Amino acid sequence: VDIDGVALGITVCEDLWEHEPIASAVEAGAKVILSLNASPYHRHKTHDRTQVVAKRIETTGCPIVYVNLVGGQDELVFDGRSFVASGNHVVSALSAFKEDLGWVDMAADGHITAHGESHPWPQGEEEVYRALTTGIRDYVRKNGFHGVVLGLSGGIDSALVLTLAVDALGADNVLAVRMPSRYTSQMSLDDAAEQCAILGVRCETLSIEPVFNSLRDTLSDLFAGLAEDATEENLQARARGVLLMALSNKFARMLLTTGNKSEMAVGYATLYGDMAGGFAPIKDVPKTLVYALARWRNAHRTTEFLPIPLRVIEREPSAELRADQRDSDSLPSYDILDAIITAFVEEDQSVADMVATGLDETVVRRIVRLILINEYKRRQAPPGIRISRRAFGRD
Numbered sequence: 001v002d003i004d005g006v007a008l009g010i011t012v013c014e015d016l017w018e019h020e021p022i023a024s025a026v027e028a029g030a031k032v033i034l035s036l037n038a039s040p041y042h043r044h045k046t047h048d049r050t051q052v053v054a055k056r057i058e059t060t061g062c063p064i065v066y067v068n069l070v071g072g073q074d075e076l077v078f079d080g081r082s083f084v085a086s087g088n089h090v091v092s093a094l095s096a097f098k099e100d101l102g103w104v105d106m107a108a109d110g111h112i113t114a115h116g117e118s119h120p121w122p123q124g125e126e127e128v129y130r131a132l133t134t135g136i137r138d139y140v141r142k143n144g145f146h147g148v149v150l151g152l153s154g155g156i157d158s159a160l161v162l163t164l165a166v167d168a169l170g171a172d173n174v175l176a177v178r179m180p181s182r183y184t185s186q187m188s189l190d191d192a193a194e195q196c197a198i199l200g201v202r203c204e205t206l207s208i209e210p211v212f213n214s215l216r217d218t219l220s221d222l223f224a225g226l227a228e229d230a231t232e233e234n235l236q237a238r239a240r241g242v243l244l245m246a247l248s249n250k251f252a253r254m255l256l257t258t259g260n261k262s263e264m265a266v267g268y269a270t271l272y273g274d275m276a277g278g279f280a281p282i283k284d285v286p287k288t289l290v291y292a293l294a295r296w297r298n299a300h301r302t303t304e305f306l307p308i309p310l311r312v313i314e315r316e317p318s319a320e321l322r323a324d325q326r327d328s329d330s331l332p333s334y335d336i337l338d339a340i341i342t343a344f345v346e347e348d349q350s351v352a353d354m355v356a357t358g359l360d361e362t363v364v365r366r367i368v369r370l371i372l373i374n375e376y377k378r379r380q381a382p383p384g385i386r387i388s389r390r391a392f393g394r395d
Contacts, residue, residue: 005108007031009062013038016066017052019059026060031110033062038069041079041131042389046121053085063110070099072138075383075395077131081121086112093118097130125296128289128387133168135385136281140169140254143278147173149253151244151274152196152203153320154178154188158258159195159312160294161281165256166307171200175253178205179240181212183320191309198305211239233321237273245276254278257382262287262334264381264392265341266367267374268327275381283384284391286341287317287334332363340367346390 001008009030015021016035025033033056039049053064063086070080077097084092084104092115094100105114122130140148148165152158165174178192189205196203215235216223223231248255257277259269261284269275282290294313298306317327331337340359343349344367351368355361378392386393 006106006110009033011035016056016064019056022056022060022062022064026062030062031108032106033060033064035064035066037067038078040076040386040395042391043128043387044389045079046081049081050083050085050090054088057085057087063106063112065104070097072135072142072385073395074139075135075386075391075393077135077138077385077387079131079134084112084115086110090118091115093121095119096121096127097134125289125292126300128285129164129167129293129296131387132164132281132285132293132385136164136168136256136279139279139383139385143254145252145254145278147175147251147253148256148279149175149177149244149247149251150256150258150277151179151240152176152192153258154185154190154192154312155317155320156290156294156308156312157260157282157287159191159308160290160297161256161258162195162201163199163294163297163307164281166199166201174199174201175247175251176201176203177244177247178203179208179243180205181208181236181320183236183322183325185320187311187315188320191312194309195307195312198303198309199307206243208236208239208243211242212236215239233319234270234273236321237270238276241270241273241276248278256281257283257384259283259381260285260287260290261388261392262331262337262341264378265345265374266331266337266370267377268331269377269381271377271380275377277382280382280384283381284387284393286338288338332367336363337367340364341371344368344371345392346388 007029009025011021022033053066057064065084067082068080069078071078079096081096082094083090091112092102092104094102103116104112106112150161152162162176176196178189180189244255255277257275257280259274260282263269264283294308298308301307318325343354351364354364
């Protein structure tokens, strides 16, 4: 295509990742390559893109204008970050996670003579956080909802999801619900209330005790003589799910679930309980990254108050479904758990590979088994935002 005397070769998305399409365009006379992309985000993807662009420029000598889609679509987030590269460097970079407009002047031979302002791209926790808020905002709005509801337990996961939702949609469009049981600590209730007050979010309280007791009474004859176990724990989670879905229906608010990737991987979640909802914003965020995102958001607060109370971050995690319960009762430390999940799911490492890195073989085999046998749960989870190279999702 000739535009004002500049011969432009147009390629689409994956054409860029192969040598032949770019080489053919240059051979046909193109002086500049316009690469049109709908390239979804995941961590480290920017490095992959810039590396492949640099490789094509090195082999063809032709500048590349890389244009990318921006916004959320179901489980995928498109991060924008369009750029122009020439020689061995990026000469102009547009914004990440929002629409932007830039310009470059080119001579007929493709030489860049001038260009507009470049925008620095977010990295690390900021990059992930912006991907998550983009995904929440677009999924909720594109599905016709103006607001969301979520259960706020006083724990780190729901605290992060609440903050993400407020940043994505605004506090007026978020409803938080505390749902205490006999096992809920006063600390959890206080921390949840404090966070809602700081963020300006409407906070309601619905005790699940009446529902829980009714379910236990209904099942008492069939359960007579049997010891309490995970069944009674799951009844509490399902009682919460029923009440939250009722609020979602009545007030036309999307129900956000608050489970993370670590829990989804090993099935540390309840079908039709805490997995019930319309969208799962952090289902691809491992627990260790949940903590990192919470600390990052607190460090970048816009007021003197921490959006996520410090005690929520520092306290030992617990589902609070039985007396004195701790996540560590059922799972290894999250540092170890996430290392195994990443190695097995994202890097295709074998048990032997993981053990060779110093991980305990018994722990590795147990976690791998949990990952494999809990696929049936993951198949019934709501969609959620992909941030890794390999996520538990459909997209």
